[in-house]
Amino acid sequence: MTQVASNTGQPFSPDPYVGSTPRAGLGRPAESSPPTRPAVNVGTTERQLSMAGGAALALIGLRMRSLTGLVAFGAGASLIARGYTGHCGVYKALGKSTAVPAEPNAYHKSGIHVSVAYTIAKPRAELFAFWRNFANLPKFMDHVQSVRVTDDKRSHWVVKAPAGRTVEWDAEIINEVPDELIAWRSLGGADVDNAGSVRFVDAPGDRGTEVRVVLDYIPPAGRLGKYVAMLFGEAPEIQIKEDLRRFKRLMETGYPPITDGQPHGQR
Amino acid sequence: MKAVTWHGRHDVRVENVPDPKILQPRDAIVKITSTCICGSDLHLYDGFIPAMRSGDILGHEFMGEVVELGSEVRNLQVGDRVIVPFTICCGSCFFCKRDLWSCCDNTNPKAALAEQAFGQTTAGLFGYSHLTGGYAGGQAQYVRVPYADVGPMKVPDGLSDDKVIFLTDIFPTGYMAAENCNIQPDDTVAIWGAGPVGQFAIKSALMLGAAQVVAIDMVPDRLRMAAEAGAVTIDANDEYVYDKLMDLTAGRGPDSCIDCVGLEASGHTIDAYLDKVKTVMLMATDRAHALRQAINCCRKAGTVSIPGVYGGLVDKMPMGAAMEKGLTFKMGQTHVKKYLPNLMQRIIRGEIDPSFVITHRYKLEDAPMAYDQFVNKRDGCIKVVMNPN
Numbered sequence: 001m002t003q004v005a006s007n008t009g010q011p012f013s014p015d016p017y018v019g020s021t022p023r024a025g026l027g028r029p030a031e032s033s034p035p036t037r038p039a040v041n042v043g044t045t046e047r048q049l050s051m052a053g054g055a056a057l058a059l060i061g062l063r064m065r066s067l068t069g070l071v072a073f074g075a076g077a078s079l080i081a082r083g084y085t086g087h088c089g090v091y092k093a094l095g096k097s098t099a100v101p102a103e104p105n106a107y108h109k110s111g112i113h114v115s116v117a118y119t120i121a122k123p124r125a126e127l128f129a130f131w132r133n134f135a136n137l138p139k140f141m142d143h144v145q146s147v148r149v150t151d152d153k154r155s156h157w158v159v160k161a162p163a164g165r166t167v168e169w170d171a172e173i174i175n176e177v178p179d180e181l182i183a184w185r186s187l188g189g190a191d192v193d194n195a196g197s198v199r200f201v202d203a204p205g206d207r208g209t210e211v212r213v214v215l216d217y218i219p220p221a222g223r224l225g226k227y228v229a230m231l232f233g234e235a236p237e238i239q240i241k242e243d244l245r246r247f248k249r250l251m252e253t254g255y256p257p258i259t260d261g262q263p264h265g266q267r
Numbered sequence: 268m269k270a271v272t273w274h275g276r277h278d279v280r281v282e283n284v285p286d287p288k289i290l291q292p293r294d295a296i297v298k299i300t301s302t303c304i305c306g307s308d309l310h311l312y313d314g315f316i317p318a319m320r321s322g323d324i325l326g327h328e329f330m331g332e333v334v335e336l337g338s339e340v341r342n343l344q345v346g347d348r349v350i351v352p353f354t355i356c357c358g359s360c361f362f363c364k365r366d367l368w369s370c371c372d373n374t375n376p377k378a379a380l381a382e383q384a385f386g387q388t389t390a391g392l393f394g395y396s397h398l399t400g401g402y403a404g405g406q407a408q409y410v411r412v413p414y415a416d417v418g419p420m421k422v423p424d425g426l427s428d429d430k431v432i433f434l435t436d437i438f439p440t441g442y443m444a445a446e447n448c449n450i451q452p453d454d455t456v457a458i459w460g461a462g463p464v465g466q467f468a469i470k471s472a473l474m475l476g477a478a479q480v481v482a483i484d485m486v487p488d489r490l491r492m493a494a495e496a497g498a499v500t501i502d503a504n505d506e507y508v509y510d511k512l513m514d515l516t517a518g519r520g521p522d523s524c525i526d527c528v529g530l531e532a533s534g535h536t537i538d539a540y541l542d543k544v545k546t547v548m549l550m551a552t553d554r555a556h557a558l559r560q561a562i563n564c565c566r567k568a569g570t571v572s573i574p575g576v577y578g579g580l581v582d583k584m585p586m587g588a589a590m591e592k593g594l595t596f597k598m599g600q601t602h603v604k605k606y607l608p609n610l611m612q613r614i615i616r617g618e619i620d621p622s623f624v625i626t627h628r629y630k631l632e633d634a635p636m637a638y639d640q641f642v643n644k645r646d647g648c649i650k651v652v653m654n655p656n
Contacts, residue, residue: 119361121359121360121361121364121372207361208361238379242379245378248372248373249357249372249373252357252359252360252372252373253293253357253359253360253373253414254292254293254339255291255292255293255339256373256376257355257357257373257374257375257376257391257400257413257414258290258291258376258413259290259376259400259401259402259403260290261288261290262287262288262290262402262403262411263268263270263284263285263286263287263324263403263407264272264284264320264322264323264324264403265270265272265273265274265280265282265284265321265322265323265324266272266274266282266321266322267320267321267322
């Protein structure tokens with residue numbers, strides 16, 4: 001099982017397989033995204049000041065040998081960390097950054113790219129067939145309320161959003177290789193502009209199939225965008241990974257494990 | 268129904284809780300006829316295992332009678348007497364297909380939590396914290412058994428509960444620990460911890476042909492039982508374990524060492540005291556004195572086998588000794604199902620009667636007292652069996 005994911009606001013880069021036929025026998029295509037790391041959102045000078053100030057505060061805190069001193073030491077340590085990593089949680093919460101000038105194109109700035117892979121002990125054809133029937137997707141995609149297949153290529157997606165809302169879009173299959181690949185893209189007028197693909201590659205030996213999902217989406221501006229951000233939380237790759245885990249368990253066991261509804265004593 | 272529930276360190280209670288229900292078509296409900304307190308339950312009782320929730324039902328060594336079946340369980344019938352392995356297995360993932368049942372990919376509903384702690388999720392376990400799924404356990408009158416078409420094994424007629432109950436955990440656990448040592452006919456096997464798992468490791472090592480088995484403990488009753496089984500014993504209270512082992516092997520060291528103690532080891536050496544201080548101060552999670560000593564004593568190119576439970580981080584590991592001596596480490600939660608046919612046959616043939624380990628019998632209502640007695644090793648307490656119905 002491997003997982004490569006990133007949501008660091010890198011430029012919108014659609015899946016390389018979207019719209020093209022994948023080369024056969026690729027084995028394990030390398031993913032381009034680096035491992036997740038908090039984004040740098042503090043400028044260089046400010047980082048240096050942070051480190052110097054933090055060190056001073058930490059030293060003062062240490063010498064006080066009291067609870068206040070401990071708090072000062074902690075604050076100093078987090079300033080050092082802020083300077084060292086260039087990542088500030090407060091700035092992040094405020095949506096502020098002194099690191100780089102804002103991207104000229106909001107489209108680029110807000111694009112989110114997720115790539116997750118999972119190994120499932122089932123044959124490629126069986127997994128492909130289940131996925132290709134899009135009406136099956138809500139069985140393991142937690143946030144997808146329904147997918148209505150409208151014709152051979154098109155489908156209508158309804159996805160749950162917080163506060164009982166939904167976001168909707170029409171999607172179109174833009175590439176399909178039986179038992180290997182399905183790629184799709186939302187059509188004009190979507191609440192959430194998105195494109196994605198799922199690839200099915202034989203796993204080594206008799207391990208089954210490696211299922212790789214790549215998803216790019218652009219949260220809309222305004223309030224709806226906020227809902228979408230909440231929907232995927234801070235780590236969209238975790239949501240997709242849990243969806244894939246549910247897919248694996250559904251396919252391998254028929255009935256994923258549950259404990260809701262079992263007895264317990266007083267909580 | 269009545270069930271034994273966990274509420275914090277040294278706080279277990281017997282509560283009235285709702286009866287379990289079938290939640291999935293692969294579930295069964297089992298009416299429990301015998302249930303045990305395992306040494307590893309004491310790690311929960313002492314508060315060493317993370318991710319417990321107040322109200323969790325304990326117990327992972329139990330057997331009973333099938334009273335209800337989900338629609339997909341076709342290999343069992345209502346009324347069957349079954350033993351239920353403590354590891355919950357799906358039967359169809361990469362690991363289950365390779366007899367590595369405790370590594371099952373699919374049975375832990377809290378897989379993301381387990382991944383954060385261990386890198387990958389392992390099998391769900393009954394009554395053993397939310398890291399292993401948060402399944403309600405079997406120290407109760409009834410239990411829901413998920414994937415009941417895979418785990419439970421029918422008990423042949425004529426075998427009493429006492430003879431087969433330990434097939435659910437400690438007998439296979441001791442046996443796997445011995446099997447992991449790849450014992451040769453002239454080998455010496457040293458076993459740290461002569462509690463229930465240690466006792467079965469002693470019997471198993473002898474069954475697998477070890478020439479000499481040495482049992483190390485600090486509790487006289489356990490050492491007596493080990494000696495009865497045919498082990499040479501070392502009382503770690505008043506003997507130097509390393510010196511005695513070197514003497515017993517003429518300076519070679521034991522060919523294999525088995526750590527049946529796990530994360531709550533006690534000892535009278537500096538590292539053992541440091542562990543105690545650090546765990547109390549929350550600077551460490553596990554106390555690994557027995558494991559360190561096993562590594563140090565093991566002969567060059569020997570095997571260290573670890574059935575004892577570890578749950579978190581261990582420090583001061585003598586990796587230098589392990590590496591320079593070229594040791595092999597084998598460990599893991601028990602792949603119970605793998606061993607059931609073989610061990611059941613051994614019981615039927617009369618090669619072993621596992622009930623020798625039972626020292627105390629109680630009603631379920633007595634569980635709080637039984638835990639206290641077991642953790643303090645009072646009144647010669649080695650193994651507690653409870654009858655809930």
